[in-house]
Amino acid sequence: MNWIADLWRSFIGWLAESTEPVYNWFDGLLAFLPRIPFGDWIESLVDWMKNTEFIANRFNDLRDFIAFISTDIFLSFFQLIPPIIFILILTAVSFWFTRKKRAYGLPVLVFFGLLLIESVNYWNDMLLTLSLVLTATLISIVVGIPLGIWMGKSNRVQQIVTPILDFMQTMPAFVYLLPAVAFFSIGMVPGVVASVIFAMPPTVRLTNLGIRQVPTEMIEASDSFGSTSLQKLFKVQLPMAKTTIMAGVNQTIMLALSMVVIAAMIGTDGLGRQIYFAVSRNDLAMGFEAGICLVILAIILDRLTQAFNLNKMK
Amino acid sequence: MAKLKIENLTKVFGKRPKQALKMLEQKKTKEEILNDTGMTIGVNQASFEVEEGEIFVIMGLSGSGKSTLVRLLNRLIEPTGGNVWIDGENLAQMNDKQLREVRRKKMSMVFQKFGLFPFRTILQNVEYGLEIQGKDKGNRKEQALKSLALVGLKGYEEQYPDQLSGGMQQRVGLARALANDPDILLMDEAFSALDPLIRKDMQDELLDLQEKMKKTIVFITHDLDEALRIGDRIMIMKDGAVVQVGTPEDILTHPADDYVERFVEDVDRSKVFTAQNVMIRPETINLEKDGPRVALQRMRDASISSIFVTRRNRELVGIVHADEVSKAVKENEKNIRTLVKNEVPTVSLDTPINDLFELSSTASIPIAVVDENRRLNGIIIRSKVLAALSGSEVNSHELDS
């Protein structure tokens, strides 16, 4: 087979050589095009924001606030609970959610999965990751649901926000690390911020979708009885959109989890960091242990939120 | 004063409604405006009045603007021009708060696909209108239960809409609309999603309810049978404009134009049908046997105000009226002969429906159908004639002969 590849390569070489003048002539057409340094512009914008005291202070406030939620509220609280109690509580909760279906897979999974994490000594890393994910999810919900509602109620807002969400999701997550570090230094906080940017769009999108999917007759019924628009929102639109919104939140959690290894590159502690270390040290055993712990956490969070959702719908 | 007075009400769907309004004033048609500007005329300068306590039916082909019109009446759709007066107040001029007040207190709507909230129980659905008015829980429940009982859904309070059949769901829709005791009910093809038998039940039910409640009902349908069955007056729409307003008789006998005629064409089987196709079994008393007491009892049982009197061989003698009979009973009169009125409108078995029609709309008592020996075969009541004209409810087995 090799002779085919060789033949092909020499053909391409010959083609490149013989068409070079043509190529150069066309290339000359764009000679006037200057380099557009928009990367520099963004960088100077970030620098300017960092150096403007007012803005920098606001970022510091935000930083403190996120640190307070992730470290002081979630993490410290989780660390107060002995692992075995934690495991039993979560098992009981998952049992409660699935009690009607009489399917006991989830409680079993929760129990043995968490036990496995404890046995390979990644309990504390798991708590760190859990805190990061929960903080990112919480912020995504608090910002994303109202934004989604606003989008759902206004076509103009939808037109403006949709491309921004597209941008947030398609921009490689690595790129967020740089401004996150610039504004929030290193550690848990920039990890949360990068995760929020990456993970929030599904919550916004699905809230918007959920609000828009409410059948017209229901909206008309609500209006025809003289509801105010807040009554309509809380008594009709949100209850109707609930399942869709929860599906968005579930996706947000999953996306936040997928950010933890990337966040480890800017010093966010937790399972992601263990995986990152394992890769840089070429330590296969450690990589798989930490990786499987992350998978277990992901499955538990996914199934728990889904079970919660189903449980809510009578 | 009319309950609802609609003046020049117009709705244009599109970007430059003012321009379309101008074109409408220049008598351009809906189609011309659509072709020239791309704008759709929903409702075109409609003017009419709805009287208190009547069932006002709006009819028209699909796309003729019925749904748009009914939504203009409670401003679910903002009018492009014109006025809607409710009890002398102009809906078009109201601010949001006043509008909400009118929607809460004066008018409710029933929807084609019911528009029930699937996450609420039946009771909670019916309570919705009261809940958003901030009524307290006990009060709310009491009123909701009353209105559920009214539509015959006692015992279903804790079910969810998807556990009920279509007909029952629409009863819930009706109960929900009745719960805040509005003066006006707007019903947009409320029975169109139901299958024919259930549909008829619901029409009867609505008529029964109306008997008790005397609401002002604006009822949309594209079905002539339904319109004739329940309408006190019927309005026919075409391309957003009002073509004719009138009683069912008017519409059937004097259609305003070809369009209306096409509607009633189907129905014009009046020449084929005769009295025997539409007569019903009469309540009678026997002149030789029955006294005033029996007569009174029969009338009570059948809830009628007069009863025909026959001889033993069913030969028609005349009619007696409830008020006179009850007087006779009080005065302990044993004989009924003196009370019998001999002047009774009669027709023969083969009188065409067309002729029955005029007779029945002027007569205050039922018309007697007699054979060549003056034997009473049946009686004619007005609603039966109308129903027959609309193409339903004929005694078809007699048609075969």
Ligand SMILES: Nc1ncnc2c1ncn2[C@@H]1O[C@H](COP(=O)(O)OP(=O)(O)OP(=O)(O)O)[C@@H](O)[C@H]1O
């Ligand atoms: N939101 C809208 N935007 C644009 N055009 C509309 C809108 N709603 C209705 N129309 C148009 O207005 C006209 C009247 O529609 P409407 O729904 O009132 O008819 P209808 O008589 O209720 O018909 P149907 O019997 O099918 O329910 C139609 O030509 C329709 O296309």
Ligand SMILES: [Mg+2]
């Ligand atoms: Mg319609």
